[in-house]
Amino acid sequence: MIKSKTSQLLKLALSASLAFPIFMTGTTAFADEHEIEIDADASLLIDFETGQILHEQDADEAKGIASMTKMLVEYILFEEIEAGNLSWDSEVTISDYAYAVSQDYALSNVPLHSGGNYTVKELYEALAIYSANGATIALAEAIEGSESAFVDRMRALVESWGIEDYELYNTTGLNNSYLNGNHYPGSDEDAENAMPAKGIAKVAMKLLEDYPEVLETSSIPVKVFREGTEDAISMRNWNWMLEGLAHERADVDGLKTGTTAFAGATFTGTAENDGQRLVSVVMGAGDGFTNRSQRFEETAKLFDYGFSEWEYTTLVEGDVVLMDVTPLPVKNGLEEEVALKTTEALEYYLPDVRNEDAISYTFKPNEELLNQDGEIEAPVEAGTVVGELVLDDQEGIDFLESEAQNTIPVAAADSVERAGFFTVFSNLVKDFFVSLRDRF
Structure with missing residues (x-):
């Protein structure tokens, strides 16, 4: 399908703590939903x-x-x-x-x-x-x-x-x-x-x-x-x-x-x-017997509205490193963190991209990959999907099917090799004493 696309890369903010999952929100230009009145039930x-x-x-x-x-x-x-x-x-x-x-x-x-x-x-x-x-x-x-x-x-x-x-x-x-x-x-x-x-x-x-x-x-x-x-x-x-x-x-x-x-x-x-x-x-659209044209007149209004009032818009580019996002912490790696990138574009029809309203998103990590401190264990291979970017509930962006494409996968931007024995052993000792301290 050929579509006109307006690229508006979100600025994302990611934060992490020892006790809470990672999250992200973002905003982009969005419009008040245009209203159209259709004379039908x-x-x-x-x-x-x-x-x-x-x-x-x-x-x-x-x-x-x-x-x-x-x-x-x-x-x-x-x-x-x-x-x-x-x-x-x-x-x-x-x-x-x-x-x-x-x-x-x-x-x-x-x-x-x-x-x-x-x-x-x-x-x-x-x-x-x-x-x-x-x-x-x-x-x-x-x-x-x-x-x-x-x-x-x-x-x-x-x-x-x-x-x-x-x-x-x-x-x-x-x-x-x-x-x-x-x-x-x-x-x-x-x-x-x-x-x-x-x-x-x-x-x-x-x-x-x-x-x-x-x-x-x-x-x-x-x-x-x-x-x-x-x-x-x-x-x-x-x-x-x-x-x-x-x-x-x-x-x-x-x-x-x-x-x-x-x-x-x-x-x-x-x-x-x-x-x-x-x-x-x-x-x-009327009784269909005295006015057989009304359903077609109303359909024409819908098509005019759909083709002219909505624009297919790229909200998040595909295959780009999220430069403004705090990288994901890495446990036992040669690097202490890994940057995140999108694997595909997040795109929707918007009624008018020239007006400015907020659209928010949440980064939801794959919690099975993270420890209790919100860290991912090394080694990490570039391209490994570590979570997804989810469109928060927004009026005006709905889909016929509930499993519609309102998310995109987020992956590790780089590979991180596992650290050597002494680094890993040192981290184990440190974790042991932290755990011991927390017990008492």
Whole structure:
């Protein structure tokens, strides 16, 4: 990824004592978090490569996800293709259930024939471009034998990704009332899929990370289903931010819309600009029926904000000796101390590096390497990781995953050989008498 980087090497202060662990703090230019108002029930903006959250609004509360559910179907389909269980040319026979749903033109659908055969690719394109519900059910049945079994697989998948707050009852995201009694066992007549914005963002991030080829189809503005046959129907992508559509934006190439009365107008979008990819989620941006543009208008605001208001900033350079840091004391070495250096850069998106606020960090040593006096035993080899530099909790620097990159390893800058026998013996004697004195 190509990023504009503003280097601002931290000045660090390290102190050590006989009884307490070593610590360090530092400051750098930082800005008050810019605020952006998004007219939706929930919204989220994430940098794809780092997982850093650039904006969030009510992103932890489960809300209706509607047809954004189908990203899970896409992921599992790609898994099956990758495993060799299906090919794009594999034929799928349409069940009575998939046929019945496909004939409901109050919903998004392509016409399917009961007992008819369609290729996996045809059904996938209908799902990805036109959000076709009957086609989605047909794929789920082809993969797992029944939609309910496929829902079980969806549930296991999201839980494996650490998503716990969710409700999944079907593959389409429709309200159960549209499914002609084909409900997930134990689910209510009006049950509907739900997940927090952060949850559906994880789904999108996993899909893009593991199967980026999804963008080849999600970026198609218009395609004819079964062109040249009596079933031909023009599929205009419900993502109106694609080329030639009502809210065209050159950098947008996905990902999935959704609309129900419960969920309102929802959209998980993605755009790439100058090597940076962003992933956005907008939920409940109007009802989706009287104002189908609002979710795209709000998404455009998010992308403008993400691409123009945040700058990728190097807070700590990689592979540099921390000149202003008190070196780490060395026990039984030819040298009494060893300087510390970074092993990689500590980098984040900051909203505006020109304003000055404090960001603090803590150096946390690997205590297993230190004695009770905070010393490391010689010999010490250059490059040995002796601890890590940790970003303290800071408002405005958050990540989608809790194990995000908010630390960098810190290593010994030089090698320190072990001292000779007489020096080591002298230190042992000294330690013995100090220990004896402390007892009495």
